[in-house]
Structures are given as C-alpha cells and as structure tokens.
Amino acid sequence: MVFVIAGMGGGTGTGAAPVIAQYARDTEALVVGVAVLPFKTEGIKRRESAIKGLLNLKNSCHCVIELDNEKLNDVTKGKYPMGKAFEVMDDLITETVQSLSEIVTEPSTINVDFADLRKIVETGGNAKVLYGESESSEPGNVLDAVLCNPILSPLVGPHYQGAEAVLLHISTGNELTLNSCHEVVSALEYELSDDVNLIWGLRTDDSMGSRVKVVMLVASIPESELEIEDVKESLTSLGESVQMIN
Numbered sequence: 669m670v671f672v673i674a675g676m677g678g679g680t681g682t683g684a685a686p687v688i689a690q691y692a693r694d695t696e697a698l699v700v701g702v703a704v705l706p707f708k709t710e711g712i713k714r715r716e717s718a719i720k721g722l723l724n725l726k727n728s729c730h731c732v733i734e735l736d737n738e739k740l741n742d743v744t745k746g747k748y749p750m751g752k753a754f755e756v757m758d759d760l761i762t763e764t765v766q767s768l769s770e771i772v773t774e775p776s777t778i779n780v781d782f783a784d785l786r787k788i789v790e791t792g793g794n795a796k797v798l799y800g801e802s803e804s805s806e807p808g809n810v811l812d813a814v815l816c817n818p819i820l821s822p823l824v825g826p827h828y829q830g831a832e833a834v835l836l837h838i839s840t841g842n843e844l845t846l847n848s849c850h851e852v853v854s855a856l857e858y859e860l861s862d863d864v865n866l867i868w869g870l871r872t873d874d875s876m877g878s879r880v881k882v883v884m885l886v887a888s889i890p891e892s893e894l895e896i897e898d899v900k901e902s903l904t905s906l907g908e909s910v911q912m913i914n
C-alpha cells in the first residue's frame with residue numbers, strides 16, 4: 669500500500685504526486701492519495717493549480733483524501749502561528765495513515781485484513797478517514813468522539829452522504845455492550861448508501877478499560893465532487909481582489 673501525500677499548488681508536489689501515484693499503481697500497489705489545498709490567501713493561481721493537481725491525482729490513485737488548509741482557519745480561529753497551524757494538518761495526516769495501517773497490521777477479534785482494505789480503497793473516488801477515541805463506552809460519547817471531534821470535524825467534515833464503501837473498525841475494552849456497539853454502528857451507517865459495501869472489524873483489549881476507539885475509512889463519497897464545484901465557485905467569487913502571492 670502506498671500513500672502519496674502532497675501539499676498542492678506549488679511545482680513539485682502538484683506535478684510529481686500524480687506521476688508517483690501512477691507509477692505505484694503500475695506496480696499493482698494499492699494507492700491512496702492525500703492532497704492538501706492551499707489557503708485562499710495564497711492566491712487564486714495557486715488554488716487553481718492545486719485543484720488541477722487534485723484532479724490529476726484522482727486519476728492516478730485508487731482513492732484520494734482531500735484536505736484544505738483553508739479549513740485550519742476554523743480550527744485555530746486564525747490565532748496560531750503559521751508553522752503551528754500547518755502542524756495541526758500534518759498531525760491529522762499522520763494519524764490518518766497510522767489508523768489505517770493499524771487496522772490491518774494489528775490482530776483483531778473480528779479481523780480486518782489487507783484484502784478488506786483493498787476492497788474498500790479500490791471502490792475508488794473521494795475518501796475520508798474519521799476517527800475518535802472516547803473515555804467512556806456510552807454510545808453518545810463514542811459518536812461525539814468520531815463525529816464532533818473539535819479538530820478533525822472542521823478539517824475533514826463529518827458528512828459522507830451516500831458513500832458506497834466503508835471500513836469500520838472499533839477497538840474497545842470490556843465495557844462496550846453489544847447493544848451499545850450496535851447503536852454506534854447503526855448511527856454511523858445512517859448516511860451511507862443503502863447498498864453500501866460495509867466491512868467491519870472489532871478488537872477487544874482489556875487494557876483499554878472503558879475507552880472506545882473508532883476508525884472509519886469512507887470511500888466513494890459522491891458529495892465531494894460538489895465540494896470541488898464549491899471551491900471552483902469560490903475561486904470565481906474571489907476574483908481579482910485576491911493578492912497574488914505566486
């Protein structure tokens with residue numbers, strides 16, 4: 669499995685990421701792209717070039733996780749120094765890659781293996797990884813941790829309406845009851861397409877006590893195409909007034 673991660677809008681990442689992804693694909697690897705769009709204030713040209721790069725990356729990868737530095741404004745309220753704000757996004761990308769790797773490399777009670785991950789990733793299209801860990805095994809708290817995480821949610825967006833493929837993994841100690849587990853899974857399934865291909869895994873680990881960790885890879889999300897249209901529209905509305913940094 670190969671992750672191709674690039675900040676888009678400059679020369680190297682925008683140009684090289686799709687080529688590297690295609691090369692990896694040609695070797696039969698499973699290829700997940702992670703593309704970070706630049707801030708709007710970095711200039712309309714850079715944003716346009718980033719979107720073109722993103723579309724190229726989508727053609728070269730099995731699926732692409734789209735992230736946008738612009739959304740860091742919501743998380744940091746604009747008050748972090750630039751370097752620290754970038755780190756928030758970088759940590760999220762690290763956590764995303766680690767979470768997916770752990771699902772398939774660490775043994776589970778209901779096991780999820782690389783072939784399962786491949787099935788979901790190969791469904792293709794737009795993807796997102798949602799994750800969260802709650803201190804308690806109460807379903808409301810678990811769902812809050814995944815869907816209302818104060819950093820993850822604004823950056824990734826909590827919605828995945830109509831998604832057609834999902835890998836859902838739950839790690840828990842000895843306190844999550846069967847009913848609570850069903851409640852969490854049903855709530856997370858709510859937005860998915862009726863004929864979703866859902867693969868789920870469960871790891872029980874007594875050392876987790878009451879804690880519950882959920883990792884969800886959602887692929888083939890139709891809505892994200894609309895988000896690109898939104899970006900295009902916002903580019904148009906930015907017009908000439910934006911200072912060109914490029």
Ligand SMILES: Nc1nc2c(ncn2[C@@H]2O[C@H](COP(=O)(O)OP(=O)(O)OP(=O)(O)O)[C@@H](O)[C@H]2O)c(=O)[nH]1
Nearest residue numbers: 675676677678679680681682706707737754757758
């Ligand atoms: N979150 C985050 N975004 C970054 C980071 N570095 C760059 N970016 C974003 O990614 C975009 C592209 O980064 P560049 O450093 O210009 O990309 P490059 O591929 O090195 O481009 P050239 O230097 O022109 O070859 C920037 O406009 C930023 O918005 C980083 O460390 N973290």
Ligand SMILES: [Mg+2]
Nearest residue numbers: 678679680681
């Ligand atoms: Mg550079």
